[in-house]
Amino acid sequence: MTRDVPSVSVEALTAPPGVPLAPVDAPTATPGTPLTSVDAPTATPGTPLTSVDALMALLADCAGVWDTPDRSGDPVDILDHGLQVAAVLAEHHPEDEELQVAGLVHDIGHHLVPGDESGHGEHAAAAVAGLLGERVARLVALHIDAKRYLAAADPAHALSPESARTLSCQGGPMSPAERAAFEADPHFTAALALRRADDAGKVVGLAVPGLERWRLAVERVVNAAAPGRSGLGGSGLGRPQP
Numbered sequence: 001m002t003r004d005v006p007s008v009s010v011e012a013l014t015a016p017p018g019v020p021l022a023p024v025d026a027p028t029a030t031p032g033t034p035l036t037s038v039d040a041p042t043a044t045p046g047t048p049l050t051s052v053d054a055l056m057a058l059l060a061d062c063a064g065v066w067d068t069p070d071r072s073g074d075p076v077d078i079l080d081h082g083l084q085v086a087a088v089l090a091e092h093h094p095e096d097e098e099l100q101v102a103g104l105v106h107d108i109g110h111h112l113v114p115g116d117e118s119g120h121g122e123h124a125a126a127a128v129a130g131l132l133g134e135r136v137a138r139l140v141a142l143h144i145d146a147k148r149y150l151a152a153a154d155p156a157h158a159l160s161p162e163s164a165r166t167l168s169c170q171g172g173p174m175s176p177a178e179r180a181a182f183e184a185d186p187h188f189t190a191a192l193a194l195r196r197a198d199d200a201g202k203v204v205g206l207a208v209p210g211l212e213r214w215r216l217a218v219e220r221v222v223n224a225a226a227p228g229r230s231g232l233g234g235s236g237l238g239r240p241q242p
């Protein structure tokens with residue numbers, strides 16, 4: 001579905017919960033509805049994405065998909081959440097499209113394997129690694145580790161009630177040794193940036209650029225990861241990785 005609406009400053013993303021913001025279209029996709037597009041992925045766990053079309057179709061299909069199947073979790077669906085996170089990162093890290101795209105896709109694991117809180121980062125990373133490259137995949141996987149780090153190192157960092165609830169099943173706050181190891185990771189700084197955007201990008205009704213705003217950025221990231229691959233057609237799923 002199209003969600004191209006006028007952009008507003010992502011500073012609004014820091015507005016307190018409940019503050020009215022420009023509305024976006026309500027999701028029209030129904031959770032569990034079979035995909036009918038010829039380009040639609042089958043969202044099978046462990047099946048890597050191998051084309052931009054397949055990734056964009058999967059993201060579009062995340063409209064009406066929630067982090068918890070019973071909708072008891074965060075108040076925005078996975079598409080809106082990814083768009084908000086990507087918008088925050090585009091504003092604060094305009095030079096880093098890989099980071100922005102990582103923010104866009106970081107929670108597709110909730111769609112690939114519904115209900116797997118602790119594994120959703122790894123599911124998403126596995127799906128995008130071949131298409132978007134190792135750095136994007138690593139940042140996607142690390143968004144849960146970064147949450148555990150911030151829970152230990154920055155207690156003032158605000159988690160949503162759902163993120164706070166799932167922290168324990170994801171390992172809880174990092175130990176001092178885990179924090180030291182994470183700080184030594186070459187992706188540490190970018191992973192924290194993604195996580196801070198992640199926790200800011202859960203504003204109901206916020207208007208941010210729609211999914212099509214990201215197609216060219218995704219194509220650039222794909223081409224940087226493996227030149228020429230964005231031209232792959234078809235569903236882009238289920239093919240052997242080169």
Ligand SMILES: [Fe+2]
Pocket residue numbers: 106107120121143
């Ligand atoms: Fe997540």
Ligand SMILES: [Fe+2]
Pocket residue numbers: 081106107198
């Ligand atoms: Fe998220």
